[in-house]
Amino acid sequence: MYIANSIQAVLTMLTLISLGILAAKLGFVGEETEVKLSKLTLNFSVPCLLFVSCLKYISRELVSELGFILLIPVLIILIGYLLAIGVGKLFRIPRENFGLFCVMFSMSNAIFIGLPICLMIFGEEALPLVAAYFPFNALLFWTIGAVGIAADAGKKEKLGLNAVKKILTPPLLGAFFGAVFALIGISLPVFLTDAMSYMGSLTTPVACILVGCTVKKMGKDMFKISKEGNLTLIGRFIVSPAIALGLCLFFQAPALVTNVFTLEAAMPVMSQSMLLSRSYGANHRLAAQMIAVTAVITMFYVPGLIFLLSRVVV
Secondary structure, three states: OHHHHHHHHHHHHHHHHHHHHHHHHOOOOOHHHHHHHHHHHHHHHHHHHHHHHHHHHHOHHHHHHHHHHHHHHHHHHHHHHHHHHHHHHHHOOOOOHHHHHHHHHHOEOOOOHHHHHHHHHHOHHHHHHHHHHHHHHEEEHHHHHHHHHHHOOOOOOOOHHHHHOEEEEEEEHHHHHHHHHHHHOOOOOOHHHHHHHHOOHHHHHHHHHHHHHHHHHHHHHHOOOOHHHHHHHHHHHHHHHHHHHHHHHHHOOHHHHHHHHHHHOOOOEHHHHHHHHHOOOHHHHHHHHHHHHHHHHHHHHHHHHHHHHHOOOO
């Protein structure tokens, strides 16, 4: 069933991405519109989707049953980051790209791309697990990831109050409060949960359309990939999912947990890496290229990964 769902998910997302490319070509979506749509999605639709999903699916029984397994994402990302440092030194990645490379190698787009894909393949039952993966991904990105990218530009980023503010994003807060309300047993009026559900439904189409706009802007240059880019592809699509699968099997995680965490680990490069690189004066063009390339490859890669998981995960 998951294999069929993954193929349908890829076809759905390719269709939406094609609409994004068309919209960009027709001039319906420009740079300013992209920025506004990104802000709308990350600040409204994603938090609403995560809040409602956590409220619906998280329970004390689930937390008690899974326990330590919910912390596996931390190990996935940290092991991947340490490996990225080793690979970067082995292949002599330039200092000005080193921090960005480590982030792209080890950290994934858990929400903007990962959330819609998991939703289409595994259904709403996967959303609490995505909500468990995302906070650790965000936490490590805005701490060790931010320090590394700042170093690329010769700057120093302190792990202080400023970093904490960046970690406390609306999606993270949506997931946190949804989980808290669920565990405490607080229920909301139906009109509020319905409104948030409608807002959350914007996430998938807007995310795909924005990927299409990025692909349109990159054009033929998108696939002129550097050494850092090729190593990033290995990290995203081979190393990170292998770490996730190995850890989940080692800790005997349930099948759905293993599938979701492995798929989340294999998602494209984080979109925030481009924004952060640009703000620090680091190589944001490399980040933009790899976001687009990995997003397109993901569409074709996912069915193969799901097929592999169906053979390995019982």
